[in-house]
Amino acid sequence: MYRNGEILEKERFPSPNPTVHLFTVTYWSDGLKVKGLLAEPRTEGNYEGFLYLRGGIKNVGQVRPARIAQFASEGFIVMAPFYRGNQGGEGNEDFAGEDRMDAFSAYELLRSYHRVESGLVHVFGFSRGGVMALLTSIENKDVSSVVCWGGVSDMFLTYDERVDMRRMLKRVVGGTPTKFPEQYEWRTPLYFLEELRAPVLIIHGEKDDNVSIEHSYRLEKRLKELNHDVESWYFKGYDHYFPPAENRRVVRELARWMKSK
Numbered sequence: 001m002y003r004n005g006e007i008l009e010k011e012r013f014p015s016p017n018p019t020v021h022l023f024t025v026t027y028w029s030d031g032l033k034v035k036g037l038l039a040e041p042r043t044e045g046n047y048e049g050f051l052y053l054r055g056g057i058k059n060v061g062q063v064r065p066a067r068i069a070q071f072a073s074e075g076f077i078v079m080a081p082f083y084r085g086n087q088g089g090e091g092n093e094d095f096a097g098e099d100r101m102d103a104f105s106a107y108e109l110l111r112s113y114h115r116v117e118s119g120l121v122h123v124f125g126f127s128r129g130g131v132m133a134l135l136t137s138i139e140n141k142d143v144s145s146v147v148c149w150g151g152v153s154d155m156f157l158t159y160d161e162r163v164d165m166r167r168m169l170k171r172v173v174g175g176t177p178t179k180f181p182e183q184y185e186w187r188t189p190l191y192f193l194e195e196l197r198a199p200v201l202i203i204h205g206e207k208d209d210n211v212s213i214e215h216s217y218r219l220e221k222r223l224k225e226l227n228h229d230v231e232s233w234y235f236k237g238y239d240h241y242f243p244p245a246e247n248r249r250v251v252r253e254l255a256r257w258m259k260s261k
Contacts, residue, residue, distance in 0.1 A: 002028035005108030017069035029105035035089040036081040036106060037063050039072035040115060048120040049110035050076035053103055055127025057095055057168065058086060074255035077116050081106040094172040096131045096187040103136045120144050122258045125151050127211055134189035143198040145261040147254055150204055150211050150240050153219040155187040161212055190222050199229035199261050201254060205238030
């Protein structure tokens with residue numbers, strides 16, 4: 001039997017960045033063969049690990065090679081799971097349910113990867129990936145840092161705010177928050193932050209209609225109640241997606257923040 005995070009296949013993928021190699025990988029996750037994208041700087045040597053956890057579900061919010069290469073160009077080995085059931089992977093994605101194991105296993109992949117500096121793996125989540133990043137960092141006490149950018153922190157709040165997502169949530173969770181509160185709580189990291197050890201950076205646009213900034217406010221408030229190491233960067237003029245130039249600037253800044261931890 002394979003161990004979680006073990007790479008089963010690795011194939012070259014066209015890279016949009018001349019300084020970065022990209023690969024599609026198949027790795028073992030809780031008994032399933034799951035797919036993901038791996039990015040490595042072309043320059044020889046070891047680098048800190050960067051686990052990129054995407055938002056959306058299925059065809060919405062797929063991993064973008066240019067985005068993964070962007071983070072790798074900042075000096076990281078980047079692993080971005082597609083999550084189970086996507087792009088040829090086995091199983092079915094269930095929005096921070098059992099598919100959290102795909103993030104946990106990808107974290108193990110990075111920790112054991114031959115070019116990742118020992119013990120230095122950061123976790124990044126965008127949108128729905130915020131929940132995945134927090135759950136991964138709660139599960140793994142040795143995470144170096146965690147960044148939530150426009151991230152979901154409260155699945156009850158997502159159900160309330162995103163009427164357009166209620167059918168999907170009821171399908172993957174099994175019903176409404178009223179009928180199955182324990183399932184929504186299990187998917188809400190706010191209830192488990194006492195177990196988090198890694199420092200947290202929160203990034204959010206105040207005009208975000210996809211994931212309201214209330215998610216970040218609640219996360220920040222709870223972390224501060226716990227006297228946790230947390231920093232918040234809020235942007236008044238931006239929504240879920242930042243303008244390209246500002247996006248690049250923030251990526252450079254968050255990379256520096258990670259490497260300082």
